[in-house]
Amino acid sequence: xxxxxxxxxxxxxxxxxxxxxxxxxxxxxxxxxxxxxxxxxxxxxxxxxxxxxxxxxxxxxxxxxxxxxxxxxxxxxxxxxxxxxxxxxxxxxxxxxxxxxxxxxxxxxxxxxxxxxxxxxxxxxxxx
Amino acid sequence: xxxxxxxxxxxxxxxxxxxxxxxxxxxxxxxxxxxxxxxxxxxxxxxxxxxxxxxxxxxxxxxxxxxxxxxxxxxxxxxxxxxxxxxxxxxxxxxxxxxxxxxxxxxxxxxxxxxxxxxxxxxxxxxx
DNA sequence: TTAGGTGCAAAACCTTTGCCATCCC
DNA sequence: GGGATGGCAAAGGTTTTGCACCTAA
Numbered sequence: 001x002x003x004x005x006x007x008x009x010x011x012x013x014x015x016x017x018x019x020x021x022x023x024x025x026x027x028x029x030x031x032x033x034x035x036x037x038x039x040x041x042x043x044x045x046x047x048x049x050x051x052x053x054x055x056x057x058x059x060x061x062x063x064x065x066x067x068x069x070x071x072x073x074x075x076x077x078x079x080x081x082x083x084x085x086x087x088x089x090x091x092x093x094x095x096x097x098x099x100x101x102x103x104x105x106x107x108x109x110x111x112x113x114x115x116x117x118x119x120x121x122x123x124x125x126x127x128x
Numbered sequence: 129x130x131x132x133x134x135x136x137x138x139x140x141x142x143x144x145x146x147x148x149x150x151x152x153x154x155x156x157x158x159x160x161x162x163x164x165x166x167x168x169x170x171x172x173x174x175x176x177x178x179x180x181x182x183x184x185x186x187x188x189x190x191x192x193x194x195x196x197x198x199x200x201x202x203x204x205x206x207x208x209x210x211x212x213x214x215x216x217x218x219x220x221x222x223x224x225x226x227x228x229x230x231x232x233x234x235x236x237x238x239x240x241x242x243x244x245x246x247x248x249x250x251x252x253x254x255x256x
Numbered sequence: 257t258t259a260g261g262t263g264c265a266a267a268a269c270c271t272t273t274g275c276c277a278t279c280c281c
Numbered sequence: 282g283g284g285a286t287g288g289c290a291a292a293g294g295t296t297t298t299g300c301a302c303c304t305a306a
Binding site for chain 4: 074
Binding site: 012015016017018019020021022023025027045047051054055056057058059065066067068069070071072076077078079080081085086088089090091095098101102105106107108110111112113115116117118119120121124125 | 184247
């Protein structure tokens with residue numbers, strides 16, 4: 001049912017060739033050099049398709065909208081992919097990791113964000 | 129210069145009392161029970177203020193817009209908070225961690241997302 | 257032939273902003 | 282008084298969608 005289209009192929013090609021983690025708009029601009037009248041809507045549609053087919057990765061898949069927390073201490077989170085709820089996770093925060101990555105990359109690392117994804121208890125039972 | 133206002137206090141109160149990691153709109157709905165004519169714009173303004181004062185945490189602060197990656201193998205990222213660029217990080221992916229959290233929480237953990245934040249090399253030098 | 261894909265434009269969503277009235281200090 | 286705030290509504294930026302027209306299988 002998934003047909004080939006030069007638009008989708010151009011998008012996938014570009015993503016496979018670059019390591020720049022582009023936004024949808026970046027991709028649109030790049031692919032437009034090859035297919036000048038491609039539309040941004042098509043880019044979005046195909047990105048979604050490719051992501052669903054696991055051909056590409058969407059970073060920060062996040063519910064996209066921001067969430068806020070009254071607890072400012074550094075801690076990790078779990079996000080249920082079914083219901084979207086966010087829970088705190090009591091894993092120790094590994095600060096050495098920042099050091100290690102800083103040393104390896106030359107970047108200055110101020111902190112890191114760790115989020116677990118999956119199904120919360122409620123959603124596991126309601127799917128059973 | 130930061131004055132008190134019942135709107136801001138109601139927002140902070142609510143965030144301190146809940147552990148539900150609400151969205152801006154959730155907060156708006158909750159606070160509206162107390163201050164019926166508060167506006168969504170005010171909620172956003174105060175969330176930003178409180179975040180800047182480090183009174184609350186904004187999760188997934190993310191560049192908000194999605195980024196895509198042609199490499200679907202599990203790997204970690206570094207995001208520069210100055211220029212917004214995203215880089216791959218060659219840290220080993222710790223799969224046992226998913227196990228550990230699953231056991232502890234009862235959630236089904238399919239994967240985790242780890243993102244380092246800070247300044248890339250270019251931005252460090254250009255700020256010096 | 258025909259389900260899937262495209263372009264275009266409008267809509268939907270979330271967030272920010274301008275303006276003016278109001279409130280604290 | 283005067284700067285900080287708030288309410289309202291309009292604007293901004295990103296993503297999705299409806300629709301009529303194509304196109305690959």
